[in-house]
Amino acid sequence: MPELPEVETVRRGLAPLLVGRRVTGIDVRDGRLRRPVTRRGLGPLRGARVLAVRRRSKYLLVDTDAGRTLLLHLGMTGHLRVDDAGRPEAPHTHVVFRLDDGRELRFSDPRRFGMVELIPNDRLEQHPRLAGLGPEPLEASLTGALLHAATRGRRKPVKNLLMDTRTIAGIGNIYACEALYRAGLHPRRRVGRVDAAGWDRLVEALRAVLNEALGAGGTTRRDFLNAEGEPGYFAVSLRVYDRKGKACRRCGTLIRRIVQAGRSTFFCPGCQR
DNA sequence: AAATGAACCTGTTTGC
DNA sequence: TGCAAACAGGTTCATT
DSSP: OOOHHHHHHHHHHHHHHHTTOBEEEEEESOOOSSSOOOHHHHGGGTTOBEEEEEEETTEEEEEETTSEEEEEEOTTTOEEEEEETTSOOOTTEEEEEEETTSEEEEEEOTTOOOEEEEEEGGGTTTOTTTTTOOOOTTSTTOOHHHHHHHTTTOOSBHHHHHTOTTTSSSOOHHHHHHHHHHHTOOTTOBGGGOOHHHHHHHHHHHHHHHHHHHHTTOBOSSSOOOTTSOOOBGGGGOSSTTOTTSBOTTTOOBOEEEEETTEEEEEOTTTOO
């Protein structure tokens, strides 16, 4: 489900509901996630107060005054929702954090690709999931020049590079396709054959599409919902993703679907070279 | 070293 | 209509 704009949308929804709250209890209904979750492992969170909710790549970090940070990942189908205790739960609700205001933070995830982990702060930066992440695309540290320099002589397709979180954080299948379309780059183009101007265009296109998606509250194709249970509205603005066989809005060429590294890629053969 | 493919799961859509 | 195959917003491990 969630790429950077969706995770950031969830973060913005969660922050005002969680910051300042105290965790009064934790229920693990089904701990079989990507890594096993246990009530014991989350135990130190009991009584902790939430200081902040941050995002890094597609991870959410809930800082607490217990010297530990709750690391959350939504995988493909994960949801985080704050709701009044007693309200009906979504199916596949695996972990529930009870709060001191009568509400609950609920993590649900049908496919169980998501992650819930409590990490001591002094080990947070070295954590294997966070160490080695590339720059945030909406921050100034990501530049076309950086990508140009990093890709000389390499042969990886540019679409696959965009989705490699060690190079750029937070880009998934939808926004990789959309950014390449806006930059006029063919998804199979080898990274070593993209020139400096091409990388500049790509970074600019990436920022534009991510910011527009953020403004729309993210993309809901199947089941993305924010912390209040509402969908995002960027799906209507997608120009290539999931538009196989439809006409390109700019040149009329039919959008094609190919498979790269096991993932669908959508592109316009007329606009992308 | 770098790139691809399979695996992890369940639910929904597509195609015969 | 019914069933099976394909596919889904992600990450990680094994294999070329």
